[in-house]
Amino acid sequence: MVTIETPRSPRSRKGAKWEKWGWLYMRASGVVLLVLIFGHLFINLFQNGIQAITFAFVAGKWADPFWKIWDGAMLWLALIHGTNGMRTIANDYTVRLGMRKFLNVTLWVVCFALIILGTLVITTFDPCSDPSVNQIADISIHCGK
């Protein structure tokens, strides 16, 4: 009797099953992203309106650690989710191994750089770096002097 290997079955049962964890991550992060993204859109656009999104609005929001954590989680989860999704697409459509490797490395390097930059923006944000911030009436942040 001829036995045909199940398509996509792991070659080895040992070691970390990255594809399985990637598959699970896409579903788990998708559920959390639904809450984070639609909450973000609701608060920013629906409740306040696009005109209200100013430097002062962001400064006011980020004065509260809750929104820093919200935005940070959205940044990390969406970037890793999007990059892993693009990796799947690249793996599906590339024929040459060299091109596949190049695209995968590029994707993760860009993802890593954006996560570092975005995290730095959120964690080091200082509303007082803008000298005109004291003239903004609708935020109660007092800078120096």
Ligand code: HEM
């Ligand atoms: C609203 C929240 C989101 C949900 C519920 C969600 C859900 C999912 C799920 C379940 C998959 C896996 C599909 C599959 O394996 O067949 C997926 C794939 C993907 N997602 Fe998301 N996602 C969300 C947000 C995002 C965001 C913000 C990005 C971009 C940064 C993104 C980019 C991708 C990409 C590129 C894929 C791969 C598509 C493919 O395999 O054909 N998603 N998403």
